[in-house]
C-alpha cells in the first residue's frame with residue numbers, strides 16, 4: 011500500500027492488526043457521534059488563504075513547560091500501545107524523540123516507565139488516571155519522578171469508563187472474547203509473529219510492577235473497571251500536587267468553567283479533549299469547544315487540544331482556534347501499527363510538510379502567528 015498522507019495509515023493498520031485491536035483503536039463510545047464530529051468539525055473549518063507575503067523563512071518551533079519542541083505537537087497517551095507494535099511504547103517514544111517532540115506514556119501502557127525512559131534521549135511525559143487505589147497513584151508518581159519524567163498529564167475525563175459497543179462486537183470483550191482473539195491473531199500472521207510472539211510480555215507494565223504479578227488483557231479490563239473513581243474532585247488534585255512538583259497538565263477539559271477552575275487550581279496546562287470520542291458520546295467536538303475555552307483562559311494557562319486531529323492542516327486549524335499545541339492520538343497509533351518507529355517518524359514528517367504548506371498559504375511565519383486571523387471569519391461562511 012502506498013502511504014502518501016497521514017490518513018493512509020488507518021487503512022494500512024486495519025489490514026495488519028487483528029480486528030479486536032483495530033476496532034479498539036478506531037472505535038468510540040456509544041453511537042460514535044462525537045468521534046465522527048471530532049474529525050468532521052475540524053476538517054470543515056475554512057483556512058484563510060493569503061498570498062504574496064514572502065514566506066521563505068518558516069519557524070515551526072515552540073516552547074512548552076520549559077521544553078523546546080521542534081513542532082507544536084506531543085504524542086497523546088494511549089493505553090495498550092505495546093499490543094499494536096512490538097514494544098510499541100518504546101518505538102513511538104523513539105520516533106517522537108527523533109523529531110524533537112514529547113512522548114506521553116499512558117498509565118496503562120504495556121512497557122513500564124522504567125523500560126521507556128532509558129530508551130530515549132529526551133525526558134518523556136507521563137499520564138496518570140485518577141484511581142481508587144491511591145497507593146498505585148503515589149507509586150506511579152514516585153517511579154515517574156525517578157525515571158526523569160518532566161510533565162504530568164492528569165486525565166480527568168474517565169471517572170467512569172464510557173461504553174464502547176464496538177469492543178463487544180470485535181472480540182475485545184463480550185462472549186467468547188479470548189477464543190475470538192486467538193482466532194483473529196492466528197489469521198493475522200504478521201502481527202502474531204511480530205507482536206503476539208516476540209512482543210512479550212503483554213503486561214500492563216506499570217500496574218504489574220505495583221501489584222507484584224503479571225497482568226494481562228483480562229486484568230486490564232477488570233482492574234481498570236474496578237478502579238475508576240467517580241468521587242474525584244479538585245480536592246484530589248491538591249493531593250497529587252503534594253507528590254508532583256513538576257508541570258501538571260489537566261487532560262479532558264471541554265467547558266470554559268472547568269478551564270477557569272484549572273487556572274484557579276494552578277495547573278500549568280489543560281488539554282481540551284473528549285478522549286477522542288471514547289467517553290461521553292454527544293458532547294461537543296474539541297474543535298467546537300475550543301473557541302469559548304480560548305476566550306476564557308488564553309494567556310492564563312497553556313492550552314493543548316486533541317480529538318480528531320489527523321493531518322497537519324488540522325494542527326494549524328486547532329492552533330488557529332486557540333490551542334498553543336496539540337496532542338496526536340489515533341494518527342500516530344495507526345502509523346505505529348503499520349510500520350513501528352519508522353511509521354511514526356514518517357507520519358510526523360508528513361504532518362510537518364502539511365503544516366508548512368498551510369502556514370505559507372495562511373501567511374503564518376511562526377507558530378505564534380497562527381490565530382483567528384488564519385481562519386475565514388464565520389460571517390463570511
Ligand SMILES: Cc1cc2nc3c(=O)[nH]c(=O)nc-3n(C[C@H](O)[C@H](O)[C@H](O)COP(=O)(O)O)c2cc1C
Nearest residue numbers: 035086087088089116165285286316317318339340
Ligand atoms: C486506543 C486508545 C487508547 C487511549 N488510551 C488513553 C490512555 O491510556 N490515557 C489517556 O489519557 N487517554 C487515552 N486515550 C485518549 C488519547 O490520549 C487522546 O485523547 C485521543 O486519542 C485523541 O483523539 P484522536 O485519537 O481522535 O486524535 C486513548 C485513545 C485511544 C484511541
